[in-house]
Amino acid sequence: MSQATLHDLHRPLGSLGLMVSPLGLGTVKLGRDQGVKYPNGFTIPDDRAARQLLDQARDLGINLIDTAPAYGRSEERLGPLLRGQRHEWVIVSKVGEEFDNGLSSFNFSAAHTRLSVERSLKRLETDCIDLVLVHSDGNDLHILEHEGVYEALAQLKQEGKIRGFGLSGKTVAGGLKALEQGDCAMVTYNLNEQGERPVLDYAAAHGKAILVKKALASGHACLRPDEDPVRASFELLFGHPGVSSAIVGTINPVHLAHNVATVAQVLSKR
Template identity: 30%
Template sequence: MRYRVLGRTGLQVSVIGFGGIPIQRVSAAEAGLIVHKALDLGINFFDTARGYTDSEAKLGSVLRQRRNEAIIATKSMARTAGDMASDIRTSLKAMGVEYIDLYQMHNIKHKAALEKVLSPGGALDALQQAKEAGLIGHIGVTGHIKEFLLEILRIPEIETVQFPFNPVESNGVRELLDLSGQTETGVIIMKPLAGGAFSNAGLALRFVLEHPVSTVIPGMDSLKQLEENVKAGLDPLPLSAQERRALDEESGRLGTVFCRRCEYCRPCRQGIDIPSVFLLDGYYRRYNLQEWARERYHGLKATADQCVGCSECEERCPYNLPIREMLAEASGRLA
């Protein structure tokens, strides 16, 4: 396994990390085998979240046994200091550890959220206090809107940034990577396989690793997936012309129907969070997390069946997606 430095944290992380979403759908015993094997194969970076049901507990059951071999990252949607402090305590208890290497503010996607976490009494206050107390080592942010993340990269307290990047979701990435290099911010890449849309995981992972990123965190819930993904962390060779053509062809096919979560479709007059609907539908179809996706879908303020077909979202979509049709299909599955 190759390793890279996670920005100014100084942490040496495996270029292939472990994304903690899919581990929710396997048993605790199966999860234990997978996580032990990941460590054995050289993976040392594990990412999870408070919102991933029992993911923290499943990862923690192994990682606390081999604590010196693992760099643990988790995250919370908390926006206030009180809520964040509570979530940090809950994460420590769920994982059974005394220290978390990286704690991230999860899915900061608009100005109001950023202002709230940065204001006095905001989530960043709690993270800094936890860092001073030795409960966490470093502070990061995750998000999907690359234009907005450019603002976050200029905040000195933020040591890492996590965002999606794959062959069909690359708009704005060069600017983000350039600025992260200037600020020495660690770069964690989520959704490297476009939510499991790419059939050749190895090519997609190697594509991302050709760029100056710190670690790539595909989700894994089987030993087969694990072993396939690890191979990309062993191969230092760039993609061949033939491999690049194969990846370009698959990217072209996905590009006509794939939501990149750019959020240009928002706001919806009916209050539908269109990117979130498609994200949950992706978890339903690709991750086999039907119950998890449905539960969160029904927790949305407005569901896809409330679409009135006004087409305003389609007019704003830079990818010309048939959003009304896609919402109807998602509603049929998630409702």
């Protein structure tokens, strides 16, 4: 039997004119192994293993990569790893959260936002990042209403340095506000947590993009003994018309192939 892929299942990323795979590859594990919320420990893969993972993802029809300055060395590793393939990928990065010496700090000023995006462009070896999200500390509305980050991102979009912007937030109010003025919201939505569903509803009604984080509850999803939690998770997600793509942060080739096959099954039944 031939391997299931997502090549024919790409979908619009809101109204940005980009087509993305329904699964995106999260790359926190390529750059950071401290202070991450996964049930099991892991080792950051070396360049050879990272390249193999990216090649596998691409072969499986994944074209969306999620990274961030807060993911340790993730961005600066992706630059060289994606040399010669930039046109094949839609890259999502973030601003607002910094991670140094095992600790996170936040800065949502306009000046820092510009500095952060310019640094990400250099690290990723590109002249345009497809989507930049504000890496919220949880105070979503305060950030959007009282900090300079959203205005700075709108300006960077006008300059052509980013194609779109939005918020990776933690509240319904923040997600809704982010979509009113921006292009995308990244929300938590899984079998255990569905409180941000109104943000998905708004996105579906207004042609905005939704990326789902913690789609598999960071590996913690569990159901009745005879149910496949991965399948149940993706049936929930892709049962909602607002969802553009789910970000999965695996570095395990078997898990990646299983996730892709499951999504392909779920979507081919629609």
